Amino acid sequence: MGAMSVRAYISRRVVTPDGVRAAAVLVEGERIRAVAAIGEVPADAEGHDFGDAAILPGLVDSHVHINEPGRTEWEGFETGTRAAAAGGYTMLVDMPLNCLPATSTVAALEAKRGAARGKCLVDWAAWGGVVSDNQGEIEALAAAGVLGFKCFLINPGIDGFTMVTEQELRAALPHVARTGLPLLVHAELSGPVDAATAKLVGADWRSYATYVKSRPEGAELAAIGLLVALCREFRFRLHIVHLSTSEGLALLRAAKDEGLAVSVETCPHYLHFAAETIADGATLCKCAPPIRGAENRERLWGGLRDGVIDLVATDHSPCPPSMKKLGEGNFKTAWGGITSLSVALPVMWTGAQKRGFALSDIARWMAEGPAQLAGCGARKGRMAAGCDADFVVFEPEAEFVVTKERLHQRHAVSPYLGERLRGVVKATYVRGKRVFAGGGFPGEASGREFRV
Numbered sequence: 452m453g454a455m456s457v458r459a460y461i462s463r464r465v466v467t468p469d470g471v472r473a474a475a476v477l478v479e480g481e482r483i484r485a486v487a488a489i490g491e492v493p494a495d496a497e498g499h500d501f502g503d504a505a506i507l508p509g510l511v512d513s514h515v516h517i518n519e520p521g522r523t524e525w526e527g528f529e530t531g532t533r534a535a536a537a538g539g540y541t542m543l544v545d546m547p548l549n550c551l552p553a554t555s556t557v558a559a560l561e562a563k564r565g566a567a568r569g570k571c572l573v574d575w576a577a578w579g580g581v582v583s584d585n586q587g588e589i590e591a592l593a594a595a596g597v598l599g600f601k602c603f604l605i606n607p608g609i610d611g612f613t614m615v616t617e618q619e620l621r622a623a624l625p626h627v628a629r630t631g632l633p634l635l636v637h638a639e640l641s642g643p644v645d646a647a648t649a650k651l652v653g654a655d656w657r658s659y660a661t662y663v664k665s666r667p668e669g670a671e672l673a674a675i676g677l678l679v680a681l682c683r684e685f686r687f688r689l690h691i692v693h694l695s696t697s698e699g700l701a702l703l704r705a706a707k708d709e710g711l712a713v714s715v716e717t718c719p720h721y722l723h724f725a726a727e728t729i730a731d732g733a734t735l736c737k738c739a740p741p742i743r744g745a746e747n748r749e750r751l752w753g754g755l756r757d758g759v760i761d762l763v764a765t766d767h768s769p770c771p772p773s774m775k776k777l778g779e780g781n782f783k784t785a786w787g788g789i790t791s792l793s794v795a796l797p798v799m800w801t802g803a804q805k806r807g808f809a810l811s812d813i814a815r816w817m818a819e820g821p822a823q824l825a826g827c828g829a830r831k832g833r834m835a836a837g838c839d840a841d842f843v844v845f846e847p848e849a850e851f852v853v854t855k856e857r858l859h860q861r862h863a864v865s866p867y868l869g870e871r872l873r874g875v876v877k878a879t880y881v882r883g884k885r886v887f888a889g890g891g892f893p894g895e896a897s898g899r900e901f902r903v
């Protein structure tokens with residue numbers, strides 16, 4: 452063969468960084484050659500016309516717990532990336548915990564690479580852990596190819612990954628700052644959580660209100676305050692994961708206005724559910740920090756509107772069904788984690804279009820924003836010339852009810868089951884290859900690690 456053949460993916464609604472328009476996405480090999488006017492499709496191009504279905508950039512999820520190696524019975528590269536492909540995601544960045552060993556050493560990163568090989572439908576990359584005693588590994592992890600770091604200011608509640616105290620964090624930050632990579636932080640402080648929990652002796656732990664009381668907004672606020680001060684002192688890139696309280700928005704806006712390198716994410720579950728309507732014993736909704744009230748939820752949408760919240764990531768955190776303690780419904784002992792890779796796009800679109808947002812907002816929050824955080828924005832997260840040909844064919848007006856068959860993760864355990872959602876993922880393409888279409892997975896597992 453001579454010149455590589457060009458494929459033209461045509462739609463009345465291609466979501467580009469410059470707006471939504473009728474266009475042909477011209478793909479050559481694994482890359483987008485151009486987003487062209489429909490009249491400019493080369494005569495010899497192989498055409499695929501999606502009509503009214505929109506073409507969005509492939510979503511990038513910067514907050515996923517794949518759990519492999521070590522806890523593959525919870526989730527794994529095969530099932531996690533299948534769930535991602537079905538949900539319109541074309542790249543996942545894996546959190547360093549819940550797998551064993553945790554990704555806090557270069558050897559553990561290599562073990563993860565070995566575990567991923569040949570299993571991924573979509574591309575992936577790793578965050579490295581910052582734990583109590585691995586300050587000496589941080590720069591080596593960066594050199595070995597992690598895209599950034601993650602730490603906890605409170606016990607993560609799982610073996611194999613330790614939280615950091617302020618003192619340990621201070622020891623780590625000069626190393627983090629030298630890498631130039633972001634530090635993603637679970638922003639809740641133990642002090643306020645322990646104090647609140649101590650007051651709940653004898654409380655009814657089947658009640659969601661008890662759980663919310665045990666993790667007060669003040670724990671998030673205190674952590675954010677500390678982190679912003681450390682960001683000012685050490686000049687590292689700070690990223691707050693899964694912001695749940697809107698009370699944090701003012702602090703974060705002020706830090707951004709000051710010019711500090713701070714970014715913020717929230718998750719679909721904080722934007723979809725509300726504490727008032729979570730039933731007693733409904734531990735499928737348990738996550739940390741907790742889902743708060745309906746007014747708080749509207750203010751989080753406001754944070755997205757104002758740009759204080761930069762992106763939406765799933766925090767897809769699966770476990771075997773038994774760990775959700777569905778029988779006893781105890782919010783104290785149930786595993787905290789919500790899975791949403793297969794449905795996050797329609798969950799977000801359902802809420803967003805009701806509030807007057809557009810598909811371009813979804814693309815910014817769920818593709819471009821996470822790609823920028825992970826340092827892969829030049830190749831991922833946008834429908835633009837030179838980027839990887841990662842995209843989603845999405846029917847924004849179609850509706851469906853979430854059933855187990857729609858969830859392609861290892862365990863079909865989800866608080867979204869039974870929800871009526873707007874927007875259906877018809878197909879997902881990774882670097883020009885179709886990996887999801889018509890409810891199935893036609894492609895090979897050709898996803899690979901993204902390396903800068």
Ligand SMILES: [Zn+2]
Nearest residue numbers: 514546766768
């Ligand atoms: Zn997480």
